[in-house]
Amino acid sequence: MADLSERRLYLCTPDRPDLGQFVDACIVGGVDLVQLRDKQLEARPLVERARLVRRVCRGHGVPFILNDRPDLALEVEADGVHVGQDDASPALARRILGPDCVVGLSTHDPSELDEALHEPVDYLSAGPVSPTPTKPGRPGTGLRYLTYVVERAKVPWYVTGGVTPDAVPIMAAAGARRFVVVRWLTEAEDPKANAKALREAINRALHIG
Numbered sequence: 001m002a003d004l005s006e007r008r009l010y011l012c013t014p015d016r017p018d019l020g021q022f023v024d025a026c027i028v029g030g031v032d033l034v035q036l037r038d039k040q041l042e043a044r045p046l047v048e049r050a051r052l053v054r055r056v057c058r059g060h061g062v063p064f065i066l067n068d069r070p071d072l073a074l075e076v077e078a079d080g081v082h083v084g085q086d087d088a089s090p091a092l093a094r095r096i097l098g099p100d101c102v103v104g105l106s107t108h109d110p111s112e113l114d115e116a117l118h119e120p121v122d123y124l125s126a127g128p129v130s131p132t133p134t135k136p137g138r139p140g141t142g143l144r145y146l147t148y149v150v151e152r153a154k155v156p157w158y159v160t161g162g163v164t165p166d167a168v169p170i171m172a173a174a175g176a177r178r179f180v181v182v183r184w185l186t187e188a189e190d191p192k193a194n195a196k197a198l199r200e201a202i203n204r205a206l207h208i209g
Helices: 019-029 043-060 070-076 090-097 110-116 144-152 168-173 191-206
Strands: 009-013 033-036 064-067 080-083 102-107 123-126 157-159 179-181
Touching: 009 019, 009 191, 019 033, 019 043, 019 191, 033 043, 043 064, 043 070, 064 070, 070 080, 070 090, 080 090, 090 102, 102 110, 110 123, 110 144, 123 144, 157 179, 168 191, 179 191
Parallel strands: 009 033, 009 179, 033 064, 064 080, 080 102, 102 123, 123 157
Antiparallel strands: none
16 A cells, blocks of 8 residues: 655646646656546546556556546556545445555545544545635635644545645645645646646645755
């Protein structure tokens, strides 16, 4: 199983025409954990795209996580799966993938965090701190939720929602130590440069290096 404790910058990306090159550039820039999250693809094309990302990630020694589908994560030999509150349960994901794969779970409020404490998960996500188009209709949690997670979480956790170099110091001050990024990289003209800037902001905020 991948050790997530020191993996600070987690890319969550949908499919895109340049998927392999994009993921490669982000990893070179500083991403050290990758999730493919695409709600539109049917199973067979999703398997094909997931295998592409897995190859890129393994070439760099970076864990690859597939969103939602523990069955397809097993099929493509992903390092793990990430599930939401309305997806397959973490317990089912664990039964499908076994003890050596990573299982992650999204949480959005204290009650979900409290329930997650009893689930067989290896990491949690917390947020979105700010409303985001990737979670339409979901309000932002604000920074106060991060304080609750800091006090309660028993596994590594990642903050989501509005992660940019400018936001990182504020989130870090609230207790965040690991960060999920979507739009700062998926909308970047130069993903490698944006990843590098974000990684440097994280290192500064956490006094790393």
